[in-house]
Amino acid sequence: MKILVCISKTPDTTAKIAFTDNNTKFNEAGVQFIINPYDEWYALVRALELKETVGADVHLVTVGGADCDPIIRKALALGGDESFRINAESADSFYVASQIAAFAKDKQYDIIFTGKETIDYNGSVIGGMVAELLALPFVSIAAKFDLSGTVATINREIEGGEEICEVSLPVVVSCQKGMAEARIPNMRGIMAARTKPLTVVEPVATETLTSVVSFELPPAKAGVKLISADNVDELVKLLHEEAKVI
Amino acid sequence: MSILIFADQAQGKIKKSALEAVQYGAKVAEQLGTTATALVLGPVESAELETLGYYGAQKVLHASDARLHEVETTVYTKIIAEAAGKEGSKVIIFPSNFDGKALAPRLSARLKAGLVAGAISYPDTSNGFVVKKNVFSGKAFANVNITSEVKIIAIMPNTFAISAGTNKATVEAFTPAINDADFKVKVIRTETVSGEVPLTEAEIIVSGGRGMKGPENWGMLEDLAKALGAATASSRPVADAGWRPHHEHVGQTGLTVRPNLYVAIGISGAIQHLAGVNGSKVIVVINKDPEAPFFKAADYGIVGDAFDVVPKLTEAVKKYKQQ
Numbered sequence: 001m002k003i004l005v006c007i008s009k010t011p012d013t014t015a016k017i018a019f020t021d022n023n024t025k026f027n028e029a030g031v032q033f034i035i036n037p038y039d040e041w042y043a044l045v046r047a048l049e050l051k052e053t054v055g056a057d058v059h060l061v062t063v064g065g066a067d068c069d070p071i072i073r074k075a076l077a078l079g080g081d082e083s084f085r086i087n088a089e090s091a092d093s094f095y096v097a098s099q100i101a102a103f104a105k106d107k108q109y110d111i112i113f114t115g116k117e118t119i120d121y122n123g124s125v126i127g128g129m130v131a132e133l134l135a136l137p138f139v140s141i142a143a144k145f146d147l148s149g150t151v152a153t154i155n156r157e158i159e160g161g162e163e164i165c166e167v168s169l170p171v172v173v174s175c176q177k178g179m180a181e182a183r184i185p186n187m188r189g190i191m192a193a194r195t196k197p198l199t200v201v202e203p204v205a206t207e208t209l210t211s212v213v214s215f216e217l218p219p220a221k222a223g224v225k226l227i228s229a230d231n232v233d234e235l236v237k238l239l240h241e242e243a244k245v246i
Numbered sequence: 247m248s249i250l251i252f253a254d255q256a257q258g259k260i261k262k263s264a265l266e267a268v269q270y271g272a273k274v275a276e277q278l279g280t281t282a283t284a285l286v287l288g289p290v291e292s293a294e295l296e297t298l299g300y301y302g303a304q305k306v307l308h309a310s311d312a313r314l315h316e317v318e319t320t321v322y323t324k325i326i327a328e329a330a331g332k333e334g335s336k337v338i339i340f341p342s343n344f345d346g347k348a349l350a351p352r353l354s355a356r357l358k359a360g361l362v363a364g365a366i367s368y369p370d371t372s373n374g375f376v377v378k379k380n381v382f383s384g385k386a387f388a389n390v391n392i393t394s395e396v397k398i399i400a401i402m403p404n405t406f407a408i409s410a411g412t413n414k415a416t417v418e419a420f421t422p423a424i425n426d427a428d429f430k431v432k433v434i435r436t437e438t439v440s441g442e443v444p445l446t447e448a449e450i451i452v453s454g455g456r457g458m459k460g461p462e463n464w465g466m467l468e469d470l471a472k473a474l475g476a477a478t479a480s481s482r483p484v485a486d487a488g489w490r491p492h493h494e495h496v497g498q499t500g501l502t503v504r505p506n507l508y509v510a511i512g513i514s515g516a517i518q519h520l521a522g523v524n525g526s527k528v529i530v531v532i533n534k535d536p537e538a539p540f541f542k543a544a545d546y547g548i549v550g551d552a553f554d555v556v557p558k559l560t561e562a563v564k565k566y567k568q569q
C-alpha cells in the first residue's frame with residue numbers, strides 16, 4: 001500500500017499576525033513555523049498507524065521553497081518514509097492542487113491524505129481539488145478512517161453529527177480531529193530523518209485562478225464592559241437593549 | 247447568464263446556511279443585473295422548493311432522484327457543472343458548510359473556476375472581482391481577486407442575515423445525466439443528534455471550559471442554554487477529557503462558529519480557542535480570574551465563580567423571557 005500525505009508549513013498557532021509591504025505580505029519576522037496541525041496530528045499520524053497495522057509506504061509532499069525543508073524533516077522524523085518538495089511558491093489553491101495532482105498522477109497512491117485546512121489560509125479546498133484533478137473519490141473532513149482490505153470506512157463530519165461512508169481505494173481524504181492521537185518525534189526518528197530521501201521536484205506549468213490583493217486586521221474591540229456578579233439582571237438588560245442579541 | 251446557487255438539504259429540508267447562500271446569490275444577481283437560480287439535489291417537498299423564492303431565487307432547478315439523498319462529491323460535482331452550463335452561470339454560490347467544503351473545491355478544479363471559500367463580503371467589482379475572506383483562523387481577512395472567467399464563492403455560515411419576502415420561485419424539474427457507476431462513496435448511516443440546532447447554525451451558544459471542573463456540572467450550562475434557546479459548546483480540553491462530545495468542541499482544531507451571542511464560562515480564552523469564536527457578534531465571558539485573556543476579546547464580562555453566577559443568570563434570563 002502507498003499513502004501520500006500532503007504537508008504544509010504554517011505559522012505557529014500563537015504567532016502574532018501582522019502584514020508588511022502595504023498589507024500585501026504576511027510579516028514573518030520572529031514567527032515560528034510549524035507543520036500545519038491537521039497535517040501533522042491527523043493526516044500524517046493516521047498514515048503512520050496504517051503503516052504499522054497493515055503495512056504501507058508513507059510519502060510526504062509539500063509545495064514550497066527550501067524554507068519548508070525543516071518542516072518536512074520533522075514529518076520524516078515522525079515516521080514518513082520518503083519526501084518530495086515541489087519547488088514553487090504556493091501561488092493559489094488551484095496552483096498547489098495542480099502541482100500535487102501532477103506529482104501523484106502516475107504513482108498509484110492508494111490513499112491521499114490532506115489536513116482539513118491550513119490554519120493560515122483556511123481554504124479547506126486542496127483535497128477536493130486534488131480528487132477532482134485525479135478523478136478520485138473524495139471524503140471531506142473525516143474524523144475516523146478504517147480499512148478492511150481495499151475498502152475504507154470513513155466518518156465524515158456533517159452539521160450536528162457524522163455520516164459513516166464506505167469507499168473502495170484509491171481515495172482522497174481530508175483529516176481532522178479524531179483520526180489519530182498526536183505523537184512527538186523521538187531521538188531515533190530524528191536521527192533516521194537525516195538520511196531519509198527529500199527529493200526536490202520541479203513544478204509543472206499551471207495557471208492560478210485567484211490572487212490575494214491585500215490583507216486586513218479586524219477592527220479592535222471597544223473593550224469589555226464589566227458587570228458585577230451580583231447584578232446579572234443588568235447583563236440581561238444590556239444584551240437585550242444595547243447588544244440586541246436576546 | 248444566471249447566478250447559480252447550490253442549496254443543500256438534510257433529510258429533505260433546506261439548510262439555513264443554504265438559505266443564506268440563496269439570498270447572497272440573489273443580491274449578487276441584482277448587483278450584476280441578472281437572475282438567481284437555486285439548485286436543489288435529492289428529495290425535497292415542492293412546497294419548500296417554492297419558498298426559496300422568498301430569499302430571492304427566481305427559479306429552482308430540482309433533481310429529485312432518490313439516489314441524491316446524500317452528498318456524493320463525484321456525482322454532485324458533475325450535476326452542478328451540468329446545471330451551471332445549462333444556466334450559463336458565470337458565478338456560482340455555495341454555503342461554506344460541510345457540504346460546500348466537500349463540493350466547491352471539486353467544482354472549482356473541474357471548471358477551472360477560481361474559488362473563495364469562507365467569504366464574508368459581497369464581491370467588489372470596481373477593480374476586478376474581489377471577495378473578502380477570513381484567514382489566519384479569524385485573526386485577519388484577505389481580499390481575494392478571482393481572475394478566472396467562471397467564479398465560485400462559498401459563503402461563511404451565520405454571516406449574512408436573511409429575511410424572507412413573499413415571491414415564490416418557479417420550480418423546474420431537472421434530470422441530470424448520471425448513472426449508478428458515478429456513485430463512488432456510499433453512505434451507510436448517519437449519526438446526528440436529533441432535535442438540536444447544529445452549532446454552526448446556532449444564533450446563541452453557551453460554552454464551557456475546564457473551569458466547569460467536570461461533566462457532572464454541565465446541567466447548569468444546559469439550563470442556561472435552554473433558557474436562552476442556545477446550543478452548547480466546549481473548549482478542547484473538555485472534549486479531550488471526554489466530558490463533552492467531540493462535535494461540540496470549538497476553536498482552531500474544532501468548529502468555527504459565528505453566533506450572535508457566545509457565552510464563555512470557565513474558559514481562559516487561549517488564542518487557539520478564540521480562533522474558532524472570534525467571529526461571534528457579541529461575546530460574554532464569565533470567569534473567576536480577572537486576568538483571564540478572554541476578557542480582552544469580550545464585549546461583556548462578569549468576574550465571578552461560575553457556580554454562583556450561572557444559576558443566577560439563568561433565573562434572570564427566565565424572568566426576562568416571561569415579561
Ligand SMILES: Cc1cc2nc3c(=O)[nH]c(=O)nc-3n(C[C@H](O)[C@H](O)[C@H](O)COP(=O)(O)OP(=O)(O)OC[C@H]3O[C@@H](n4cnc5c(N)ncnc54)[C@H](O)[C@@H]3O)c2cc1C
Pocket residue numbers: 013037454455456457458480481482483484495496497498499500511512513514515516517518519522532533534535538550551552553
Ligand atoms: C495547536 C493547538 C490547537 C488548539 N486548538 C484548540 C481548540 O480548537 N479549542 C480550544 O478550546 N483549545 C485549543 N487548544 C488548547 C488551548 O491552547 C487551551 O489550552 C484551551 O483552550 C484551554 O481550555 P480551557 O479554557 O477550557 O481551560 P483552562 O485554560 O484550564 O482555563 C480554565 C479557565 O476557567 C477559569 N475558572 C476556573 N474555575 C472557575 C470557576 N469556578 N468559575 C469561573 N471560572 C473558572 C479559570 O480562571 C481559567 O481561566 C489548542 C492548542 C494548540 C497548541
Ligand SMILES: Nc1ncnc2c1ncn2[C@@H]1O[C@H](COP(=O)(O)O)[C@@H](O)[C@H]1O
Pocket residue numbers: 006007008009036038039043061062063064090093096113114115116117118119121122123124125126127
Ligand atoms: N503548499 C502545500 N503543499 C502541500 N500540501 C498542502 C499545501 N497547502 C495545503 N496543503 C494541504 O491541503 C490541506 C488543506 O489546505 P487548504 O485548502 O489550503 O486549507 C492542508 O491541510 C494540507 O494537507
